[in-house]
Amino acid sequence: MTPFQHIHRSSFFAPAGTVTKSVTAVTPADLEGGTLPPDAADWVKASGFKADAGSVLVVPGQGGSISRVLFGLGSDRAESPFLSGRLAKLLPPGDWSIDAEGIAADHLALGFGLGSYSFAKYKSEKPRDARLVVSGDADAMDIERQLAGVLLARDLINTPTNDMGPDNLEAAFRALGEHYGALVSSIVGDDLLEKNFPLIHTVGRASAVAPRLLEMRWGKKGNPRITLVGKGVCFDTGGLDIKTATGMALMKKDMGGAANVMGLALMIMDAGLPVDLTVLVPAVENSISSNAFRPGDIYKSRKGITVQIDNTDAEGRLVLADALAYADETPPDLLIDMATLTGAARVALGPELAPFFTDDEDLAGKLLLAAKEAADPVWRMPLWMGYDKDLRTRAADITNSPSGGMAGSINAALFLKRFVTASPSWIHFDIYGWNPSEKPHAPVGGEAFAIRALYRVIRDRAQAGK
Known part of the structure; x- marks a missing residue:
């Protein structure tokens, strides 16, 4: 294993144009405001989902499919700019895009990449295979560059x-x-x-x-x-x-x-x-x-x-x-x-x-x-x-x-x-x-x-x- 396994690592991010499933970021106020589609609103109520910071709710669709995923931001969107790192650990396998109004696109992507990290050199576990399509508003190459530097430092220290x-x-x-x-x-x-x-x-x-x-x-x-x-x-x-x-x-x-x-x-x-x-x-x-x-x-x-x-x-x-x-x-x-x-x-x-x-x-x-x-x-x-x-x-x-x-x-x-x-x-x-x-x-x-x-x-x- 070289120290550069994380440089421009595609396992964290899916190519632009990839067909994705959607993650919708919500606050407690969004839930109270009645802005969700009826099927999602009913599931939220039945599940007791409160949109706490970092919480995830998978809303089922027909035939056992996933209709959508809701991602809780908590009451303060700015409390953790890299809260999206939680998604890397909790999302089901697949390619995803995130709709999170009020959070910078580069923070969303960088947080997801940072949260995807695990030091598994000495373990047999397989990494999760949820990937994110980086928003066009973010500089994907620069995000991957910063991610590579951080993960290199983590790997060396660990x-x-x-x-x-x-x-x-x-x-x-x-x-x-x-x-x-x-x-x-x-x-x-x-x-x-x-x-x-x-x-x-x-x-x-x-x-x-x-x-x-x-x-x-x-x-x-x-x-x-x-x-x-x-x-x-x-x-x-x-x-x-x-x-x-x-x-x-x-x-x-x-x-x-x-x-x-x-x-x-x-x-x-x-x-x-x-x-x-x-x-x-x-x-x-x-x-x-x-x-x-x-x-x-x-x-x-x-x-x-x-x-x-x-x-x-x-x-x-x-x-x-x-x-x-x-x-x-x-x-x-x-x-x-x-x-x-x-x-x-x-x-x-x-x-x-x-x-x-x-x-x-x-x-x-x-x-x-x-x-x-x-x-x-x-x-x-x-x-x-x-x-x-x-x-x-x-x-x-x-x-x-x-x-x-x-x-x-x-x-x-x-x-x-x-x-x-x-x-x-x-x-x-x-x-x-x-x-x-x-x-x-x-x-x-x-x-x-x-x-x-x-x-x-x-x-x-x-x-x-x-």
Whole structure:
């Protein structure tokens, strides 16, 4: 199975012009208003259907056929723009079209596609075969492109570490680049020391699978330069500061930043945006062995900043530091990093909002607008320089884990900021990478955060030549 099974996947959508059965979206007010045909109205009454959000009622026709399907929107149509994801799970097999006044056609189609997803690589179950004809008001190719990026990120995160270690992540990374004709390279093992990526090597050296820095280049020189950096910690034991069993349970998702930037890169390349794109992924496993790095150790980073290790479980910022310093040596017009970095970010905003940090006011404003339009929620967090002093330590330039336990996500962002000094526009995302409860458009499991909003921002910038 390649990582691109979802690119322009026809099993989710039926071709335009396909003869379909009809889904009619209704609210409780519609039922009370008496607008349904008599046969449907009688069945609604007999079934007790109330048009609750996400509910489905199949209205039978003659001879056991389906006359129509009613889809409940609840009282607030805007409450869940991707409520159509429920249809993907509940509709009988066949090809369908949806009449849902007041819901954008692209949200209907994208919600249906997102809701069709299931991670069945290790199961024998067959996927559902209900398909949707995308309305002519929607951009079907762009919807499929965004869907492909999101589902790639989900697949990569959901895959367990025995099949998604640093070497497997490199294979998926190379497959993505080759699919779009990108140039892909990697620096592996002790070559990281020779090439001056000491922190990436330090974090990953205890694993049986060698650490590596993955690099992808795509696009045309002279176009706006975009660099994406994603944390690729394929499993995080916490190192010698070992996590509890509960804390370790979901650590296959600690490469969620890498998965998300790969999904975003897919969208950019598939759209053929006029950009000069670089993608960097430090891929490691934070494991425990006789050569694991220790609390109290001090290491010199690629940038020359010395870092004291006060917690081996604060490893993500270390691998990102070397990758960001490398990216910053040839400053892009826009530098984006994404990482499942701190539990503090989840305490602050929960599992649904994507926290971001930036000093670029114009970028922040455009991202917030794009996130609202795309129904891809983000929330700006402060790069509060008053806390920068907390990074100082007596024996080295900075610590990777300030004491006190406060402002954890801000301190991590300020740590990374030390390694980005030349790039004019930098934005850092501290994402969760996981959906802990089922939603209409998403099952429990790996999840993409903010990449549809970022895709809009990058697309607009590229088209404006910025």
